[in-house]
Amino acid sequence: MSATARKPLTLHRLREMHAAGEKIAMLTCYDAAFARVLDDAGVDCMLVGDSLGMVLQGQASTVPVTLEQMVYHTRCVAAGNRSAWLIGDLPFGSYQEGNAQALRSATALMQAGAHMIKLEGGGWTADTVRFLVERGIPVCAHLGLTPQSVHALGGWRVQGRGEEAAATLQRHAKELADAGAAMLVLELMPNALAAAISQALTIPVIGIGAGPQCGGQVLVLHDMLGLAPGKPARFVRDFMEGADGIAHAVRRYVGAVKAGSFPDPELHCY
Numbered sequence: 001m002s003a004t005a006r007k008p009l010t011l012h013r014l015r016e017m018h019a020a021g022e023k024i025a026m027l028t029c030y031d032a033a034f035a036r037v038l039d040d041a042g043v044d045c046m047l048v049g050d051s052l053g054m055v056l057q058g059q060a061s062t063v064p065v066t067l068e069q070m071v072y073h074t075r076c077v078a079a080g081n082r083s084a085w086l087i088g089d090l091p092f093g094s095y096q097e098g099n100a101q102a103l104r105s106a107t108a109l110m111q112a113g114a115h116m117i118k119l120e121g122g123g124w125t126a127d128t129v130r131f132l133v134e135r136g137i138p139v140c141a142h143l144g145l146t147p148q149s150v151h152a153l154g155g156w157r158v159q160g161r162g163e164e165a166a167a168t169l170q171r172h173a174k175e176l177a178d179a180g181a182a183m184l185v186l187e188l189m190p191n192a193l194a195a196a197i198s199q200a201l202t203i204p205v206i207g208i209g210a211g212p213q214c215g216g217q218v219l220v221l222h223d224m225l226g227l228a229p230g231k232p233a234r235f236v237r238d239f240m241e242g243a244d245g246i247a248h249a250v251r252r253y254v255g256a257v258k259a260g261s262f263p264d265p266e267l268h269c270y
């Protein structure tokens with residue numbers, strides 16, 4: 001634990017960082033032990049991602065993850081975290097019924113310790129985003145490869161290739177920002193498209209497989225520690241390679257994101 005504890009990050013502070021051009025470093029986190037490590041290493045935002053269904057549970061997608069499981073892991077992370085901004089992922093089926101269901105699910109994550117909730121999907125979610133924001137719940141939107149829709153999208157494929165698909169994603173991003181989303185995750189899309197969306201919005205855009213020109217980056221923790229099974233996706237870098245332990249690997253990730261040296265457009269991008 002560092003001698004000088006950081007002040008807890010706020011949405012106000014994240015907006016200031018973004019306005020000043022400082023990149024935001026986000027990692028997924030699923031438990032208290034890692035939350036301590038990430039907090040001490042200076043990670044700005046922790047996402048309790050529904051990717052835990054694949055990473056922790058060994059399932060083939062994020063579709064089976066339940067709200068109850070997300071609440072449990074959010075509570076675990078909140079217990080270990082002191083100063084990072086904590087984002088809870090709404091799982092598949094926990095907001096699609098309508099605004100009332102979305103508010104109930106978001107409330108469960110906020111009461112478990114989340115500071116913000118994230119939900120996947122395009123323009124159709126804008127009304128729900130507005131509804132939650134008006135009721136005091138900060139919302140992060142998520143566009144591009146939205147894993148909860150993997151069976152509809154036809155696999156883990158790069159999104160927004162082609163003019164029409166790119167224009168649609170740009171329109172959805174604008175609609176979500178207008179609805180009050182305070183942050184936007186862009187997953188798996190060409191650099192140029194993610195750069196254009198980041199430029200067009202004032203809110204921080206956090207990329208994963210979306211190029212270096214986003215306002216910040218996120219990776220799945222176990223991927224950047226070289227712990228995920230199988231061949232990693234192209235956008236992953238193993239920060240354990242040459243690192244002196246886990247805390248050092250996480251500090252190297254934070255440093256690389258802040259310096260703009262990760263992701264490398266030659267290696268990790270589309």
Ligand SMILES: Nc1nc(=O)c2c([nH]1)NC[C@@H]1CN(c3ccc(C(=O)N[C@@H](CCC(=O)O)C(=O)O)cc3)CN21
Pocket residue numbers: 051054055062145147156157158188220222223228232233234235
């Ligand atoms: N461990 C883990 N890491 C992740 O980043 C992640 C998850 N799990 N689970 C939920 C989703 C699924 N994700 C994935 C999974 C696979 C690819 C993948 O294999 N992509 C190909 C690109 C295919 C194309 O060119 O269209 C690649 O080579 O990167 C990408 C994102 C991202 N998310």
Ligand SMILES: CC(C)C(=O)C(=O)O
Pocket residue numbers: 028047048049050051052089185187208218219220
């Ligand atoms: C990869 C990030 C953006 C995510 O949604 C997750 O980890 O569930």
Ligand SMILES: [Mg+2]
Pocket residue numbers: 049050051062089147
């Ligand atoms: Mg997710």
